Amino acid sequence: MMKIALGMMIRNFISPHPIDTFLDNAAKYGHDITNVIVVYSGEFNEDAKKEIETKYGVKFTAHKINEAKSARDELTKMGVSEKSVAKLLYTDLLSRQGLVPYGFNRNNVMIAALLEEVDVLFYIDDDVAPYVLRKKTSTSDREKEIYEQEIDFFGRHLEQIEAGARYTTSDYSGYNILPYAHFDGMEELLAGLQKDSMLEFWLHAREHKCMYLQQNDPPVPKRTRKILGGNLAIDLRSRAELLPFFSPTYELDGTVYLARGEDTLIANLAEEARLKCIDIDMYIFHNTYGDFPEIPSLKDKAKTQERFFYACTGWIGRNPFMNYLLGNSLERMRARQERNLIYGAQALIAYTGNDMFGLLPRAHSAAWDSLPSMVLDYEDTMDAWSEFIHKIIL
Numbered sequence: 064m065m066k067i068a069l070g071m072m073i074r075n076f077i078s079p080h081p082i083d084t085f086l087d088n089a090a091k092y093g094h095d096i097t098n099v100i101v102v103y104s105g106e107f108n109e110d111a112k113k114e115i116e117t118k119y120g121v122k123f124t125a126h127k128i129n130e131a132k133s134a135r136d137e138l139t140k141m142g143v144s145e146k147s148v149a150k151l152l153y154t155d156l157l158s159r160q161g162l163v164p165y166g167f168n169r170n171n172v173m174i175a176a177l178l179e180e181v182d183v184l185f186y187i188d189d190d191v192a193p194y195v196l197r198k199k200t201s202t203s204d205r206e207k208e209i210y211e212q213e214i215d216f217f218g219r220h221l222e223q224i225e226a227g228a229r230y231t232t233s234d235y236s237g238y239n240i241l242p243y244a245h246f247d248g249m250e251e252l253l254a255g256l257q258k259d260s261m262l263e264f265w266l267h268a269r270e271h272k273c274m275y276l277q278q279n280d281p282p283v284p285k286r287t288r289k290i291l292g293g294n295l296a297i298d299l300r301s302r303a304e305l306l307p308f309f310s311p312t313y314e315l316d317g318t319v320y321l322a323r324g325e326d327t328l329i330a331n332l333a334e335e336a337r338l339k340c341i342d343i344d345m346y347i348f349h350n351t352y353g354d355f356p357e358i359p360s361l362k363d364k365a366k367t368q369e370r371f372f373y374a375c376t377g378w379i380g381r382n383p384f385m386n387y388l389l390g391n392s393l394e395r396m397r398a399r400q401e402r403n404l405i406y407g408a409q410a411l412i413a414y415t416g417n418d419m420f421g422l423l424p425r426a427h428s429a430a431w432d433s434l435p436s437m438v439l440d441y442e443d444t445m446d447a448w449s450e451f452i453h454k455i456i457l
Contacts, residue, residue, distance in 0.1 A: 068098035068181040070172040075106040088193040094217040104128040141454040147447035166310035166325035188293035195277035196236035220296040223341040230340040235349035244361035248410020255404025282344035290330040307448040311437035315429040322380025383434040
C-alpha cells in the first residue's frame with residue numbers, strides 16, 4: 064500500500080484545523096492518508112494530536128525545530144556527519160530571533176517523511192482549504208457571486224503523480240498577496256521587487272479586487288516552472304533525485320529578514336534536472352490576509368500594510384540569490400531594482416502614510432550585500448542534503 068503523508072509547518076500547533084479538513088476531504092473521495100507530519104517551533108497541543116490520531120487512524124509525527132532528537136539519532140545512525148546533521152536540523156535563528164527559514168522548515172518536513180518511508184508527500188499551509196472559489200455568472204448580487212466548491216484535493220494531485228510527475232502543484236483562489244491598491248508608482252515598485260509579471264493584474268485591481276478564482280472546469284493540467292509550497296505534492300519514491308528547498312536570510316539594523324522563494328528555487332532546480340512538474344489547475348482557497356472575505360485594502364488597513372511589508376522584504380531577499388542561480392547579470396539587476404525600489408517605496412509611503420515602507424531600499428542593499436553568505440549557505444545546504452540522500456538510499 065502506498066504511504067501518503069500530509070505535511071504542514073506551523074509556529075504553534077494548537078488546533079486540528081486545517082489538517083482535519085484535509086483528512087475529511089481525503090476520506091470523502093476515498094483516499095487513505097497514512098501519515099501526518101507537523102513541523103513546529105513553538106507550542107504543541109497534545110490533545111489536538113490525539114484527536115487526529117484517534118479520528119483518522121494516521122501515524123502522527125511531531126517534529127520540533129532544534130529539538131527533533133529522534134530524527135537526529137536516525138541520521139547519526141545512518142552515518143550522516145555531525146556537520147550535515149546540524150545543517151539540516153538546527154537553526155540558530157530560532158533562539159536568536161524566533162525565526163525559522165522557510166526552506167529549512169520545508170526540508171524538515173521532507174526529512175521526517177523520508178524517515179517514515181513515505182511514498183508521496185503533500186504540503187499544505189495553515190491558511191489553505193480543500194475547496195476552490197468560483198464565480199456565479201447568473202446573479203447580479205455581488206455577495207452571492209463567489210461560492211466555494213469542494214474538490215478532490217488528493218486525487219487531482221495523485222492522478223498526475225501516477226502519470227509520471229515528480230512535483231504537482233497549482234495556484235490559489237482567494238486574495239492575491241498583492242493587496243487591493245491603486246497609486247502612481249505601482250509599476251516601479253513591482254520592478255524593484257522583480258514582480259514585473261504581476262503588473263497587468265495589479266493595475267486592474269479596481270475590477271477584481273485582487274481576487275483569484277478557479278476558472279477551468281474540468282481543470283486543464285499543464286507543465287509548469289512555478290511551484291507553490293502550500294498546494295504541492297512530491298513523489299518521494301525516486302529518492303536519489305530529490306531536491307532540497309532553500310531560502311536565504313539577511314540582516315538590517317540587527318533584525319533578520321526571511322527571504323521567500325523557496326518554492327520558486329526548487330522549481331528552477333527541478334527544471335534543470337528535467338524532473339516533471341505539473342500544474343494541476345486546482346486553485347485551492349488561501350486565506351491570504353486572514354480575514355476573508357474582507358477586501359485587503361493597502362491604503363487604510365494597518366494589518367494589510369504590515370503583511371505586505373514582509374512580503375516585500377521576502378521578495379527583496381529572494382532576488383539576489385535567484386538572479387545568481389539563474390545566471391543573470393547581477394550588477395544590472397541590482398541597479399535596476401534599486402532605482403525602481405527607491406521610487407516605489409516613496410510612492411507607497413505617499414499612498415499609505417506608513418513610513419515603514421521607507422526601509423525597503425535599505426533592505427534591498429542589505430540583501431544584495433549578503434549574497435556571498437547566501438551562496439555559502441546554499442552550498443552547505445546542498446552538501447548536507449546530498450550526504451543525507453546518499454545515506455538514506457544505501
